Amino acid sequence: MPLLLDSVHPRYLVDLVDYLEEQGFSCTPALRSAGLTRAMLQQQQHVPIASVLKAMQELVQSSGRSDLGFVRGLLTHMSAGDLSGQMLLSARTLREALVNLAPYMPLISPVIRMQVQESGGDCIAEWTVAQPMPYDACVVALETVLVAFHRHVLFALQERDVRCKVEFSWSAPAHASRYRQFRGMEVRFGCGGDPRVTLRYPADLAERPLPMADARSLREADRAAQEHLQEIAQSHNFADWVRHVLHQVEEQLLTQEAVARLLRVSSKTLARHLAKENTRFGTIAQQVREERACNLLAQSAMPVGDIALKLGYATLANFSRGFKANTGLTPSEFRAKARSEGAG
Secondary structure, eight states, X not given: OOOSOOEEOTHHHHHHHHHXXXXXXXXXXXXXXXXXXXXXXXXTOOEEHHHHHHHHHHHHHHHOOSOHHHHHHHHOOOOTTSHHHHHHHHSSBHHHHHHHHGGGHHHHOTTEEEEEEEETTEEEEEEEESSOOOXXXXXXXXXXXXXXXXXXXXXXXXOSOOOEEEEESSOOOTTGGGGGGSTTEEEEOOOOSSSEEEEEEOHHHHTSBOTTOOHHHHHHHHHHHXXXXXXXXXXSOHHHHHHHHHHHTTTSOOOHHHHHHHHXXXXXXXXXXXXXXXXXXXXXXXXXXXXXXXXXXXXXXXXXXXXXXXXXXXXXXXXXXXXXXXXXXXXXXXXHHHXXXXXX
């Protein structure tokens, strides 16, 4: 199955490689192992995602450094010309910027999924991995996004420090103390679960007017992002694109109309494209929901009833009945089997 984006610009890898070599560490073996060369990176042409992930894993292991994601985040600079820069600088509030940016995360980093939600008025951004990749690479990618994003928020707010809370799923690394440079940031490691990082901004900060708000620039950024997504979708299988979008926003139950709007086509046009590929939106949505159910049952301790509600089922009975019809097992039986196979 083709990915939404199967290649990325090498600029972030180039910055990290330059940094490490300035520190006296040779990155050539790691790049060679990933099928990359300095010449390929210097050409500033897109390179395969798989190669970048392999290079990151090799750099982490060969350098023995735990802070490559942190460093890479510090090296990532925001400009008004990139998507995240436009949306953060032009939005009326931080909350608006986060909500607007989340659907377009694949354009910024196709290996990262971003979700935004509220809790008690606070605005919470959570980043997880959007596709299977080595654990070392997961940590580097997620830490890069967290550090870079928070720095960009400070710039957009024109502040040196702000109050926020960060939670990492993994244990505290050797460089954990480096987060002290972000004054006002409360950091917690070892929260468990799949690789993820969560950033919570308090309600008063999330609603504070941004000093460089520009409604026209925000509309232009949104339009350009939609056009880019449309170009990508037209060069890929529509069914795969829809499936990817639904996985990106797993906390929301997107309708066919909402997905079509991201493509700037009508719901009927999207349905027609899917019909040409012998499928329907409802079929894809159900498949994605079943995949989420299997993952949650196998990889989390969440009660089955809570999983049913999370996936949008009206009752636990409806969830159990549909799940058994598709897998031949009840949710509890599936969980028990998954745990048994994992233990073995």
